[in-house]
Amino acid sequence: MTTRSVTITDNATGKSVECPVHEGNYGAPVIDLKNVYKELGMFTLDIGYASTAACRSAITYLDGEEGVLMHRGYPIEQLAEKSTFLEVAYLLINGDLPNQKQFDDWVHVIKMHGMTHEHLSRFYQGYRYDAHPMSVLAGVVAAVASYYHDTTDIYNPNDRRLTAQRVIAKMPNLVSKIYRYGSGLPFVYPDNSRGFVENFMYMMFSWPTEPFVANPVAVRALELLFILHADHEQNASTSTVRLAGSAESNPYACISAGVATLWGKAHGGANEAVIQMLQEIEKPRNIRKFVDRAKDKNDNVRLMGFGHRVYKNYDPRAKIIRKACHDLLDEMHLNQPMFEIAMELERIALEDDYFISRKLYPNVDFYSGLIYQALNIPTNMFTPMFALARSAGWIAQWMEMLSDDDFRIGRPRQLYIGAKQRDYVAINSR
Helix, strand or coil: CEEEEEEEECCCCCCEEEEEEECCCCCCCEECCCCHHHHHCCCCCCHHHCCCCCCCCCCEEEECCCCEEEECCEEHHHHHHHCCHHHHHHHHHHCCCCCHHHHHHHHHHHHHCCCCCHHHHHHHHHCCCCCCHHHHHHHHHHHHHHHCHHHCCCCCHHHHHHHHHHHHHHHHHHHHHHHHHHHCCCCCCCCCCCCHHHHHHHHHHCCCCCCCCCCHHHHHHHHHHHHHHCCCCCCHHHHHHHHHHHCCCCHHHHHHHHHHHHCCCCCCCHHHHHHHHHHHHCCHHHHHHHHHHHHCCCCCCCCCCECCCCCCCCCHHHHHHHHHHHHHHHHCCCCCHHHHHHHHHHHHHHHCHHHHHCCCCECHHHHHHHHHHHCCCCHHHHHHHHHHHHHHHHHHHHHHHHCCCCCCCCCCCCCCCCCCCCCCCCHHHC
8 A cells, every 4th residue: 555655866967756655564664666767767776685575465474573473464373383284375375264164175185186197206216316305306396397288377377276286285295205215215105094294204204014103293393394484475485486487487497496595505404504503513511612603703603593684583483493392302202412402502692692682593493403303304304394395385475476467577687897898809819
């Protein structure tokens, strides 16, 4: 809604442009700058898009100053306590929570799309046995497009919905096969008698010769992680999915682009980095020395899992996952030295003025890796787990973008600082 405007004036020429200000239901108002170039002949510069709203969205809202995260208006605390991952996925895509019949139909459809084409199983064999799982995942997700030529019309609402269902349904299958291939284990078909998260654990960890019974506390802890990772507004990977989708690319290619971006150490790879940091600390008595190194600007040591690009308060997801981490380790009777190091590191950091003044609070990555590790998920599989959950948000954001009346290809501008025009000189005269 537009309620006011601001005037931008070029002091050199005296020219001005009036820019409308749009206000959403929450968050800072945004200045509509589309006429600045037309009227003033200038673009805006915003490195890293830190102050730029690139889209309108009704899916997720977060307030980094207050530590608030909501999906479609529902606080993440309520969804984490009362909901399931498939219900949250439905919410992200459809805008409202389902009634019982809608949810039953949704669960049934997801189960019916859980299988992948048998030929796709051969795709994994093209990778080295020790290939990084994210490398495999980016490739195999893109390869899924090869099997659905007739149902990827991005302007057909039915095709978009079918694609969303397939993405959410097939990601557990794709991710589990990456783990099984890397471990030298046979692939496991989904079992539709199981719930979504339990079925994923079955495909990951079951043995053909033994019955598989999942620990309910472990299932709930993993489901909680999936809920907390389902969507997080316009982060790097989500923005990548939107940008790729704006070129009218195949939707599976867009999700693959999101996977590639999530692979980054500063994004989805952060929980891997936390485990590596805790392993480097090794013992609780080394924590103080490590913290001192992290505070030294001349030392390249970083305190991983603390602070966030957006949150300048306690990450609300971290509060939720901290308790789940305690519950899981207690239930499974694990004497987890790394968890003890993590708790002591958190205590020291939260009492240190250096970290307090910089608002470096623990984020969700600080705890999620500990849960994955307790579930016997290898470190290099942490980010694929993240991708599995975030695919629900990616495909919801992709669908929303395509239904926007102002849908257009993304085309950022630049400030050119290269050489001025010069003439070509033949190579023998240079």
